[in-house]
Amino acid sequence: MKEIAYEKIVEEVKTMCMESNYNLGEDVYSAFKQALQTERSETGKEVLTQLIDNADIAKAERVPMCQDTGTAVFMVEVGQDCHIAGGRLVDAINEGVEKGYGEGYLRNSMVYNPMNRKNTGNNTPAIVHIDLVEGEELTLHMTAKGGGAENMSALKMLKPSDGMEGVKEYILSIVKEAGPNACPPLVVGIGIGGNFERCAFLAKKSLFRPLGVRHEDPAVAELELELMEQINRLGIGPQGMGGSTTALDVKVELESCHIAALPVAVNLNCHASRHQTIVMK
Amino acid sequence: MQKKIRLPLRDEDIESLKAGDRVLLSGVVYTARDAAHKRMVEQEKEGTPLPVELNGQVLYYTGPTPAKPGEVIGSAGPTTSGRMDLYTPALLEKGLKGMIGKGYRSEEVIASMLKHNAVYFGAVGGAAALIARSIKRAEVVAYEDLGTEAIRKLTIEDFPVFVINDIHGGDIYKDGVAKYKQ
Ligand code: SF4
Numbered sequence: 001m002k003e004i005a006y007e008k009i010v011e012e013v014k015t016m017c018m019e020s021n022y023n024l025g026e027d028v029y030s031a032f033k034q035a036l037q038t039e040r041s042e043t044g045k046e047v048l049t050q051l052i053d054n055a056d057i058a059k060a061e062r063v064p065m066c067q068d069t070g071t072a073v074f075m076v077e078v079g080q081d082c083h084i085a086g087g088r089l090v091d092a093i094n095e096g097v098e099k100g101y102g103e104g105y106l107r108n109s110m111v112y113n114p115m116n117r118k119n120t121g122n123n124t125p126a127i128v129h130i131d132l133v134e135g136e137e138l139t140l141h142m143t144a145k146g147g148g149a150e151n152m153s154a155l156k157m158l159k160p161s162d163g164m165e166g167v168k169e170y171i172l173s174i175v176k177e178a179g180p181n182a183c184p185p186l187v188v189g190i191g192i193g194g195n196f197e198r199c200a201f202l203a204k205k206s207l208f209r210p211l212g213v214r215h216e217d218p219a220v221a222e223l224e225l226e227l228m229e230q231i232n233r234l235g236i237g238p239q240g241m242g243g244s245t246t247a248l249d250v251k252v253e254l255e256s257c258h259i260a261a262l263p264v265a266v267n268l269n270c271h272a273s274r275h276q277t278i279v280m281k
Numbered sequence: 282m283q284k285k286i287r288l289p290l291r292d293e294d295i296e297s298l299k300a301g302d303r304v305l306l307s308g309v310v311y312t313a314r315d316a317a318h319k320r321m322v323e324q325e326k327e328g329t330p331l332p333v334e335l336n337g338q339v340l341y342y343t344g345p346t347p348a349k350p351g352e353v354i355g356s357a358g359p360t361t362s363g364r365m366d367l368y369t370p371a372l373l374e375k376g377l378k379g380m381i382g383k384g385y386r387s388e389e390v391i392a393s394m395l396k397h398n399a400v401y402f403g404a405v406g407g408a409a410a411l412i413a414r415s416i417k418r419a420e421v422v423a424y425e426d427l428g429t430e431a432i433r434k435l436t437i438e439d440f441p442v443f444v445i446n447d448i449h450g451g452d453i454y455k456d457g458v459a460k461y462k463q
Contacts, residue, residue: 041461043301043443043453047405050441054411064346064356067409105355107346107429119428148361148384148406180454181361181384183406235462239383239405241301241443242457272407 002079002136004280006086009138012278013096016142017072018104020274021064024055027211028248028273035185035238035245044243048185051238051271066272069106070144072097072126075208079135090128093140098122109147129201137281141208144274149186152178155200155265167192167264168227174266175231175247180240183270187211188231188250191265193257203267206251208275215252224250248273285439289337290378290400298400298444300451305439306402310341310381311422314360316430318368325371332423333432336376341404342383344429345413354419354435358409359383362401366390373397381442385454391446402442403453415440 032055036048058065074093078084084092101108101123108123133139154174158166171190178186191202214221228250237243248271257263286294288308298304311333313321321331342362346355362382369380370393378399383406386394394401404412418436425431446452 041457043303043457046303050405050408050411054405054408057414058356058410061410063349063410063413065410066407067344067346067356067358068360069346105347105349107344107355146407151361179385179458180403180406181363183383233463235458235460237457237461239403239443240458241403241445241453242459242461244461270407 002082002281003085004082004138006084006092008280009084009089009092010096010099012140012280013093013142014100014103016140016276016278017097017100017106017144020142020144020276021069021104021106022062023059024065025210025273025275028271029055031211031248032271035248039238039243039245041237041241041243043241044238044245047238047241048245064106066146067107068109068146068148069101069123070146070274071110071150072123073143073145073204074126074128075141075205076128076130077133077139078130079137080132081136082138084138089130093126093128094124097124097126137279139277139279142276143208146183146270146272149178149182149268149270152182153203153265153267155196155263157196158262158264160260160262162262167262168230170264171227171266172230172234175236175268176234178268179236182268183272184236184240185238185245185248185271187269187273188227188247189267189269190227190250190252191267192252192254192263194255194263195257195261196263198255199263199265200267202253202255203265206253207267207269207273209251210275211249211273220252220254224252227252288339290339292398295378295398295400295448298447299449300444300447300453300456302444304402304442304444306339306442307438307440308436310339310435310437312341312343312345312433312435314342314344314430315364316427317424317432318365320424322368322371325375331375333434335372337378339379339381340372340377341381341435354413354416356409357413357416359404359406362386369393373399386446391452394446395448395450398448400444400448401446403445404440404442412440
């Protein structure tokens with residue numbers, strides 16, 4: 001059985017927290033460049049230009065691209081033939097987050113509980129989703145998820161009779177309502193099906209897929225493209241000041257659901273779509 | 282159209298600004314976000330004087346990252362203004378002339394801005410490293426215990442913003458979107 005040391009996970013997580021905040025992914029960066037070519041509004045172009053400059057500065061100076069350095073969210077795939085030695089996986093992740101946010105001069109944005117709202121002072125706890133998979137590898141996907149876009153996210157239990165038209169209408173209404181608040185251009189993550197909590201999870205999960213990568217099911221891929229076109233017709237534009245670039249991408253994940261149910265979740269992500277993945281073997 | 286404006290805002294500057302204008306601001310602004318607003322408005326109700334004189338000033342809604350050694354400030358982009366809406370009319374009443382943030386304001390805040398001749402500017406949310414370059418000095422002047430949420434006095438130079446709500450009823454979030462909606 002493969003052994004993965006607790007300390008090694010701490011180090012990897014620390015690095016992921018810092019890198020995700022300093023280095024905008026190549027996928028998002030090229031989506032900015034692409035949008036700059038197609039954006040119709042001059043104001044929108046100016047916003048996109050600022051975002052490109054901002055990403056360059058953050059990378060060169062190793063400073064966070066956004067002051068909201070986010071909640072650290074992890075999707076972890078644990079191979080069932082690997083053994084984590086020296087402590088609990090979740091503790092290792094939290095220790096890595098504490099180090100990454102502390103040593104990386106990132107902002108601590110977590111409070112102990114919603115009643116006392118006292119800052120935990122080290123950006124923990126991270127939100128960790130664990131999936132047991134085949135093999136002996138440990139894969140960590142991390143995102144630093146900002147509050148602005150998360151706050152404009154929503155979930156609704158539609159009726160099966162609302163059908164896909166109802167689903168699309170609901171998604172558009174959420175993007176419209178979010179307007180400038182979620183820092184467009186957006187990445188729109190959508191979960192359809194599952195149950196109440198699973199649906200929200202699917203929406204979040206969809207945001208981990210790199211920009212430009214379509215769902216493997218052609219029907220879902222088509223839905224993604226159709227939604228993207230409809231969202232970009234809303235006119236919200238970069239920072240909500242009007243324009244043709246409202247979404248950089250739309251991601252959909254779906255799953256089986258109850259005969260009586262049609263859950264839909266919309267998890268908005270801002271343009272500061274910060275992701276890292278590492279595989280430990 | 283790009284304008285350069287020196288703070289504090291003069292009446293003629295405010296008069297000239299139109300929703301959608303690109304503006305480079307220079308001078309002094311104060312930072313405040315949720316916790317600082319809550320405390321200011323509570324103090325105001327108790328009759329305790331505010332820790333900073335807001336009359337004629339501009340507030341910037343931001344909670345910066347910690348400054349690296351030798352740096353003036355960390356990354357410092359705007360946060361969502363709507364969370365301050367509950368407290369804003371009371372501050373406009375005290376003479377606040379401008380706010381920098383991102384996102385929608387409530388009908389009440391817009392009405393109060395029109396009444397008190399105040400402007401709402403939007404900085405680009407997420408352009409925090411770029412924006413930090415235009416912040417030349419930063420010092421905590423009140424509520425130090427609030428950490429990132431403390432009130433800071435910032436000296437800014439050519440700080441890039443857009444006019445969101447002007448005093449003539451213009452609102453780029455409405456007008457801009459209407460123009461590009463298909
Ligand atoms: S929504 Fe995203 S880009 Fe906007 S302030 Fe929050 S983290 Fe930054």
